[in-house]
Amino acid sequence: MTTLDVVFVLLGVVAVGAAVLVVTTRQLVHAALWLVVSFGALAGGYLMLTAEFVAWVQVLIYVGAVVVLLLFGIMLTRAPIGRSADLDSGNRWAALAVALATAGVLVTVLVRGFRTAYAPLDVAGQGAAKPLGESVFRIWVLPFEVLSVLLLAALVGAIVLSRREI
Numbered sequence: 001m002t003t004l005d006v007v008f009v010l011l012g013v014v015a016v017g018a019a020v021l022v023v024t025t026r027q028l029v030h031a032a033l034w035l036v037v038s039f040g041a042l043a044g045g046y047l048m049l050t051a052e053f054v055a056w057v058q059v060l061i062y063v064g065a066v067v068v069l070l071l072f073g074i075m076l077t078r079a080p081i082g083r084s085a086d087l088d089s090g091n092r093w094a095a096l097a098v099a100l101a102t103a104g105v106l107v108t109v110l111v112r113g114f115r116t117a118y119a120p121l122d123v124a125g126q127g128a129a130k131p132l133g134e135s136v137f138r139i140w141v142l143p144f145e146v147l148s149v150l151l152l153a154a155l156v157g158a159i160v161l162s163r164r165e166i
Contacts, residue, residue: 008048015041032070039063053133066151073155 018038025031039062046055136144 004048008045011041011044011048014038015045028074029071032067032074035070036063036067039067054136069155073158076159 015038018034018041021034022031022038025034039058043055043058043063046052046058
């Protein structure tokens, strides 16, 4: 294993560890900050794969915009900032079973659906950003935009559901 492989694996471990801490911490603001760490490790992984454009998009959009929106959502909904017993519903085992089943379905769909799909990153003279950008903005632009609308709808729904006077 080369040094780049070791760094890539370490970034993956940091990303997964921070993602686990996002869903297991009992403080909502700390969960948002662990999300920043997870997104940052993913951006580092993209840099290791010589996908600089995707790494900076990860930093600007996800670390910058999505986490700020999440923190504003926390503030607007008047969610408890510190530790709160109200955040634990007691359904940990059911939630774990649903999470594992969902992860299994997603991994199966991704492996079967994208087994032959790839973006040629080593095209001579073009660099890594051009073919990857063409792939993202020609083939995958509609799913990306649908996901962004879905995230926005989820944020608006959380704000509406949390308002007590409605």
